[in-house]
Amino acid sequence: MIDVAIVGGGPVGLTLANLLGTYGIATLLLERNPTTVDEPRAIAIDAESLRTMQAVDLYDAVAPDLLIGFAVDYVNGRGTPMMHVELGQTPYGHAQQNSFDQPLLERVLAAGLQRFPHVTTRFAHALESFEAGPGGVALRGRGPDGAPFTAEARYLIGCDGGRSLVRQQLGIEMRGRTAPQRWLVIDTIDPLLADTMACRFFCDPRRPGMTLRKQHQKRRWEWMLMPGEQDADLLDDGMIARLIAPYTRPPQVRIERKCVYTFHSLVADRYRDGRVLLAGDAAHMMPPFAGQGMNGGIRDAANLAWKLAAVVRGQADEALLDTYQEERRAHVMAATALADRLGAMIQPTSRWRAALRDLFFFAVNRSPRGQAMLDRQLLGTLRAPRLRRGVFVGAADADGARLSGQMIVQPPLRAPDGRIVALDSLLGHWFAVLGCGADPRRALDAAARDACQALGARLVHVVPRGSVAPEGALEDHTGALAAWFGDTPERFVLLRPDRFCAAQFGAATAAARLAQVRQLMHGAAPAGPAPQRIPA
Secondary structure (H helix, E strand, O other), rough: OOEEEOOOOOOHOOOOOOOOHHOOOOEEEEEEEOOOOOOOOOOEHHHHHHHHHOOOHHHHHHHHEEEEEEEEEEEOOOOOOOEEEEEOOOOOOOEEEOOOOOHHHHHHHHHHHHHHOOEEEEEOEEEEEEEOOOOOOEEEEEEEEOOOEEEEEEEEEEEOOOOOOHHHHHHOOEEEEEEEEEEEEEEOOOHHOOOOOEEEEEOOOOOOOOEEEOOOOEEEOOOOOOOOOOOHHHOHHHHHHHHHHOOOOOHHEEEEEEEEEEEEEEEEEEEEOOOEEEEEHOOOOOHHHOOOHHHHHHHHHHHHHHHHHHHHHHOOHHHHHHHHHHHHHHHHHHHHHHHHHHHHHOOOOOOOHHHHHHHHHHHOOOOHHHHHHHHHHHHHHHHHEEEEEOOOOOOOOOOOOOOEEEOOOOOEEEOOOOOOHHHHHHHHHOOOOEOOOOHHHHHHHHHHHHHHHOOOOOOEEEOOOOOOOOOOOOOOOHHHHHHHHHOOOOOEEEEOOOOEEEEEEOOOOOHHHHHHHHHHOOOOOOEOOOOOOOOO
C-alpha cells in the first residue's frame, strides 16, 4: 500500500506530488491524459506559487520562462486610464504576479518527479472508481489500451479538475454561481507586441476584453461574447483578426489556441471526506480576473502536503487534515470575492453602469488616499498572506504572538564569505526555528531543543545588519527580517514547511509554545475565530 494517491496530473497534482516526494512520502500520481498539456491555459503565477517552486527545488528550471512582474492598466471604452496596479516585487522573494507558459511548467514538474524513487507517475491511467475504508482507499481504473488496474493508498487526493470524478463519487456539492457571460480566449505569438502593453483590461461596454504579454513573443487575449453571439462567431479567424487589428498587424500573428470559456465562482461544501481530500479546481473554481485560479490550487498543495506527510510519518494525528479546509477555505472565498469584484468592474455592458464606474474612478484617482484605499481593498488579501484560523499558536494580534499565522518574508541574506542567499534556502524543507539576532542553539533550553527535535525542526540563526555572522549564521544585511520581527522581544519563530509562522516566542516561553503547536498537530482545537460559512 502506498501512502498517497493523487488523481490528476495538472499543475496542482504535479506540485503536490513533488512536495510529497520532497518529504519522502510514497506517492502514486494518476493522470488520464497520455502526457502533460500542450496548450496554454493558466497564464499568471504569483509570489506564493513561485515560493512553492523553490520549496521543491524547481524554481531555477521554471524561471527562464517567466515574465517577472508587470503593471496592470484598466482603461474605459474611450481608452482613458481608470486604474494602474503595480504587481512587482513583494517581501516574499518574488513579484506579486508573473506571466508564464503552463505547458512548460507542467513538463518541469513532471520531470521533477523522476528525482524521487518513492514517487510513481502513471499517465494514460484513468480512475473509474474507488472505495474508502478505515485502513485506506482501494482504486480501480483503466490504463493504456483499456487494461484494468488497481491500487491501494492510505489517502486519496482528487486534483482532477472542475468535473472531478473524485468529488462526484463522494457526492460533494459545489456552491456558488456560474457567470452568464462567455469569453473567447486566444493565445498568440506576435513579434510586433513582444515588448509593449504588458497587461491591459479593456473595460469597454461595447466589448470588454484583456491582454497579457508572456515571454517568447507570446500573448493572451480574452474577449467577451456579446448578446446574440455564438461560440463559432468569435472562433472565426476573420473575427479574431478584427478584434486584435486595433493593436497589432493580424497577418503576422500566429494563433496557438482559441476556445470559449464560461467562468465559475464555485466552492465545494467539503474538502475532506475521511481518507479522501480535494484540491485545486476539484475544490474551488473562480473567475480569472485576479489571476488566482491555478495559484489557489498550488496554495492547496503547499498547505496539504506537509500535513499529509506529518500524519503519514506519525508526527501528527489524522485530525490535522481537517485544518486544511479551515485554513484554505477562507482564503479561497476572499480570492473569489476579489475576482468577482474585478469582474464587475471590467464586464459591465450597460453604458450607464459603465459611466457610473468611470465617474467613481475619476473621483478616486484625484486623491492619493483614495488610490491607496482602493489598492488595499482590492489586493490586500493577496499582498499580505496570513491565516485567520488554523495550526498556529495565539491570535495574530495578541502580545507576543503578532507574527503568528503570517507568512514569513523572504529577504536576501549575506553569508560570511559574501555570498547572497535567499532565506528559504536556509530553512530546509520541513519545520524550522528561526532566531533573529538570537541563536536558538544557545538560547533555547533542553526542553525547547527536545521539542524542536520532535518536530524535526532545523535551527537557523540570522544576525542583524552590520553584525559579524558567526559560523552557521547569516546577516540580515537589508534589515528586512528585523523589520518583519519589529520591536518585540520575542525573537524566535517556529516556521511550518509552507513558510507560515506557527508560533512566536522568547527563550523563556519557547518550550511551552512549541508544546502547544505539537498539541495542535495531535488534534487540539485550532487557533483563530470560527471559520466562515460558504455562501450558497
